[in-house]
Amino acid sequence: MANAKQSIATPGAEAIQVKGWLGAHKWLILRRISQFGILFLFLLGPWFDLWLVKGNLASSLTLDVLPLTDPYVLLQTLVAGMLPISTAFLGAAIVLGFYMIVGGRSYCSWVCPVNLVTDLASWLRRKLNIKGSGVAIDKNTRYWMLGATLVVAMLSGSLAWELINPVSMMHRGIIFGMGFAWAVIFAVFIFDLFISKHGWCGRLCPVGAFYSLPGKLSVVRVTADKRAQCDDCMDCFVVCPEPQVIRPALKGEAKGIGPVIMAEHCTNCGRCIDVCAEDVFHYATRFANQVPKNAPKPAPPVAG
Amino acid sequence: MAEKKHAITRRKFLMDTARTASAVGIAALGLGGYARVANGVPAPALRPPGALDEEQFNAACIRCGLCVRDCPYPTLSLAELGDAVTVGTPFFTAREAPCEMCDDIPCVAACPTGALDHALTDINDSRMGLALISDHEACIAYQGLRCEVCFNVCPVRGKAITLELQHNKRSGMHALFIPVVHSSDCTGCGKCERACILTEAAIKVLPYDLVKGKMQETYRLGWKEKEKLGEALVTPDVKHRFNLPEGESYDYYGKGLIEKAENDKGGDAANKADSPFSANPLDTLNRKGGL
Numbered sequence: 001m002a003n004a005k006q007s008i009a010t011p012g013a014e015a016i017q018v019k020g021w022l023g024a025h026k027w028l029i030l031r032r033i034s035q036f037g038i039l040f041l042f043l044l045g046p047w048f049d050l051w052l053v054k055g056n057l058a059s060s061l062t063l064d065v066l067p068l069t070d071p072y073v074l075l076q077t078l079v080a081g082m083l084p085i086s087t088a089f090l091g092a093a094i095v096l097g098f099y100m101i102v103g104g105r106s107y108c109s110w111v112c113p114v115n116l117v118t119d120l121a122s123w124l125r126r127k128l129n130i131k132g133s134g135v136a137i138d139k140n141t142r143y144w145m146l147g148a149t150l151v152v153a154m155l156s157g158s159l160a161w162e163l164i165n166p167v168s169m170m171h172r173g174i175i176f177g178m179g180f181a182w183a184v185i186f187a188v189f190i191f192d193l194f195i196s197k198h199g200w201c202g203r204l205c206p207v208g209a210f211y212s213l214p215g216k217l218s219v220v221r222v223t224a225d226k227r228a229q230c231d232d233c234m235d236c237f238v239v240c241p242e243p244q245v246i247r248p249a250l251k252g253e254a255k256g257i258g259p260v261i262m263a264e265h266c267t268n269c270g271r272c273i274d275v276c277a278e279d280v281f282h283y284a285t286r287f288a289n290q291v292p293k294n295a296p297k298p299a300p301p302v303a304g
Numbered sequence: 305m306a307e308k309k310h311a312i313t314r315r316k317f318l319m320d321t322a323r324t325a326s327a328v329g330i331a332a333l334g335l336g337g338y339a340r341v342a343n344g345v346p347a348p349a350l351r352p353p354g355a356l357d358e359e360q361f362n363a364a365c366i367r368c369g370l371c372v373r374d375c376p377y378p379t380l381s382l383a384e385l386g387d388a389v390t391v392g393t394p395f396f397t398a399r400e401a402p403c404e405m406c407d408d409i410p411c412v413a414a415c416p417t418g419a420l421d422h423a424l425t426d427i428n429d430s431r432m433g434l435a436l437i438s439d440h441e442a443c444i445a446y447q448g449l450r451c452e453v454c455f456n457v458c459p460v461r462g463k464a465i466t467l468e469l470q471h472n473k474r475s476g477m478h479a480l481f482i483p484v485v486h487s488s489d490c491t492g493c494g495k496c497e498r499a500c501i502l503t504e505a506a507i508k509v510l511p512y513d514l515v516k517g518k519m520q521e522t523y524r525l526g527w528k529e530k531e532k533l534g535e536a537l538v539t540p541d542v543k544h545r546f547n548l549p550e551g552e553s554y555d556y557y558g559k560g561l562i563e564k565a566e567n568d569k570g571g572d573a574a575n576k577a578d579s580p581f582s583a584n585p586l587d588t589l590n591r592k593g594g595l
Contacts, residue, residue, distance in 0.1 A: 045373065058392075059368030059416045069416060073366045077417060080363035084417035088366070091416060141324050148332035152339065158362035160339035163391055168367065172382065172392055176369050179384025179391070 011126070011238040012275030019277070027270030034110045042175045057111070057171045058162075059091060067091035072210040073168070076161060080153045096214060102268070104215025108201060108208045109241075109269035113170045117185055118201045121192035122241065133197040139244065139265070142209035149206050166200070167207045198241050202265075215264040222268060223260040223284040224250045230280050236272035246272065250280070258289035346388040347510050349395040350494060352380055353403060353430035354412040354420040358511075364419035367392030371411035371420060377404050380411060398494025398509045403432060405459045405493050428460060433492030434515040435465070435485045435507055443506035445481055448472045454483050454496035454507050463489035465496065483507070487516055 015024040022029075042060070044050040054061045059069040069091030077084055099107055109115055149161035162168055166184045173181040188200045201208055224230070227250050236250070237243045245263035253259070273281040343362045345351065352371050355361050371394050372380040379401045383389035394411075396403060405427045412420040424430055435454075440446045458465045465483050472478040485507075494509040530536050546554045553562045582588060 051373070054373040054414075055368040055370045058366045059370060061370060061414070061416075067416060069366070069368075074417075077363060077366060082360060082364040082417070082419075084364060084366075084419075085422060087416040088418075138320060138324050141328065144324055144328040145331075148328045148335075152332050152336045153363075156336050156339040156343075157359060158339055158343050158390075159366070160335050160343075162367055163339060163342050164335065168392070169385065172367060172369065173384070176372065176382040177384045180386040181384065181391075184385065 011235040012277075014233065014277040015235065015275050017277070024274050027274050031110055031269060032116075035113065035116060038111055039113060039171075039174060042171075046175065056168070056175050058168055059088065066094070068095050070168075071096050072207055073159070073162065075210070076150065076153045076159050079150050080157050080159060099211060099214050099218060101219050103218045103220045103266070104211045104213065104264060105208060105267040106218075106220070107211045108205075109267035112167055112207070113174065114167050114185070114188060114205075115201065117170070117189050118192045118198070118241075121189050122198060124193055125197060126238070130194070130197075134194070134199065135196045137196050137199060137203040139203055141203050142205055142212075145204055146206035146209040161206070165207070167205065201267075202241055208265075208267075212264040215266070219285050219287075220268060221260045221262065221284055221286050221288075222249075222266060222270065222272060222281055223288055224280050225259045225282055225284065225288070226278070226280045227251075227253060227259050229278040231278055233277070235275040235277075236281065239271040239275050241269065241271075242266060260284060260286060260289035262286065262289065343390045345390070345395060345511070347514060348397055348399070348508075349383075349389050350398060350403075350433045350492060350509060350511070352394050352396070352411045352420055353405075353409055353427060353432055353491070354415075354422070354424035355432070356419055356421060361419050362390055362393070364417050365390075365393050366417055366419075368416065369394070370414040370416060374410040374414035376406065376410065377401060379403055396494070398433070398497040399505060400498075402494030402498040402509075403491075404495075405430075405491065428489070428491060430491045430493075431512050433494065433509040434487055434512045435490050435492065435494075435496050435509045436515045437483060437485065437506060438508045439504075439506040442502055442504070443483070444502070445483055448474060448478055448480050450481060451501060452481055452483070453499050453501055457495045457499040459493060459495060460489045460491065464491070 012024050018024075041053045042056060044052055045054060052063060057070055058073045059067070061067055067087050067090055069088045071092040074084065074088055074092045077088075102110075152160045164184065166181075166188050169181040170185050173179070173185075192199050192201075196203060224246070230250060236246055240246055242263070242265040245261050245266040248257050248263070249259050249261045268283075270281075270283065273283070344358060351358075351361065352375075356364055367382065369382050369392075372382055379396045380394045381396070383391050383393055383395060385391050389395045407427060409424060409427050409430075412422060412424055414420075415422070437443055444451050452467060455461070455465045455467055463486065465485055467481045468484045470480040470482050472480050492509050492512060496507045497505045497509045500507050524537075526537070544556075548554060548561075554560065555562060
């Protein structure tokens with residue numbers, strides 16, 4: 001029990017002992033490199049006059065040939081009543097195809113700049129020992145938000161959501177100028193820190209909700225393939241931004257559930273892989289979700 | 305017991321759903337209301353060339369900034385939160401940095417959605433706004449001073465802004481060189497406003513619809529209709545023929561009665577044509593045969 005308490009403040013302490021600090025932060029470091037690297041690519045132009053990538057996450061042009069468009073923004077445009085030219089559709093198809101492979105919500109943990117803010121908030125939440133999840137907002141609220149943004153776009157005939165969307169606002173702000181957008185980002189930070197645990201990314205953000213849709217079918221997944229080695233230290237549940245996705249895969253062997261995390265809300269961040277001292281988790285594909293043939297026999301409940 | 309629990313769960317589910325839907329609905333209502341005031345451009349901010357109507361533009365522009373990136377001048381920027389322009393959309397301010405009217409219109413070519421209409425291929429066809437001499441009191445041309453800076457910097461020089469000469473009533477002997485804007489050629493690039501020598505520009509480029517007036521469809525301007533048709537729409541007036549003594553003529557529009565037409569050169573054309581006599585008196589003297 002004392003062990004579990006310690007794990008909430010410093011999850012992964014055991015993993016650091018076993019795998020070393022670098023080993024226990026591998027995917028986190030790679031993820032930060034990805035997040036900052038993408039920002040840096042966009043900033044190469046304005047800072048150093050090297051225009052490898054132009055635009056922002058809404059739409060960009062890489063090396064003057066590769067168009068990328070955020071399919072969610074494109075969808076808002078469509079429901080607002082405009083039919084964009086083919087470049088936007090091509091860009092959105094490429095983006096959608098990419099996330100169909102690497103995982104829908106990989107966008108959230110590997111690309112989105114707001115993740116840096118909300119990760120900081122949840123890290124601080126652990127350090128300040130803020131208990132509970134704060135205001136209980138249903139995790140499906142994000143789908144209502146997604147629907148609402150589209151309805152408002154349709155009724156107002158404009159990209160109304162993009163007037164306040166912290167995701168596009170932060171990325172655009174860093175590259176093109178913030179204005180008062182920092183206030184919106186700060187609001188997300190304190191919302192996650194004091195009001196609701198994982199409140200923005202895990203409960204409200206319609207951008208994440210949108211990307212979770214291709215995430216239902218996407219290929220790359222985290223698997224708890226060595227779940228037999230799990231020693232119930234709970235570290236993965238503490239660091240996971242969407243802890244509800246872990247349980248079926250990790251604890252579902254008895255119910256005949258495969259080891260691959262198939263939930264659309266897994267962001268493929270890989271923190272669970274990092275913090276697990278027992279090396280339970282790995283990256284794999286959805287096709288690795290082999291349910292053990294002899295499995296479905298209800299195991300007796302574990303005493304405790 | 306199990307049944308009871310199930311009923312409570314269903315009730316709880318419905319209540320939770322209703323609560324979530326209501327909260328999101330209220331937020332959406334607020335967002336919709338905010339969108340009505342937050343979308344748009346204030347008059348001094350102009351859209352890039354080829355921009356769709358403001359309402360369509362706010363739906364089609366995805367705020368990517370590619371137009372800003374491909375603008376070779378420091379003209380375009382994306383509105384930041386707190387600016388009066390729809391946040392994230394491109395605009396420029398004529399007085400600070402006007403559109404330089406590139407021939408290849410790179411901003412339009414860069415737009416991935418067509419919010420900047422790719423049908424625009426000739427920059428002279430763009431209508432980013434319309435110039436307007438907004439202050440006759442401050443414009444020094446109206447004071448009789450020679451300036452003509454707006455006329456000279458205009459990229460559609462001699463067409464979008466012309467200089468109309470008017471009598472200077474103050475001096476009685478000079479001309480006023482009055483700049484006049486023609487919507488047929490003004491692209492609204494803003495170079496005139498940028499170049500206006502005054503502390504506050506007396507010529508301003510404003511959104512086209514704000515400036516441009518419109519006649520009722522019922523107006524028929526006789527002289528224009530005549531131009532179109534090649535002749536008058538109504539029965540043409542019979543040319544008045546003055547009954548004047550020989551050698552005299554009358555110029556209705558200028559000189560009035562011309563008493564002695566010097567070799568008939570001063571006489572008006574109509575009278576000349578009507579005269580049975582040749583302009584050269586020698587022809588009359590040397591005439592053969594009857595009159």
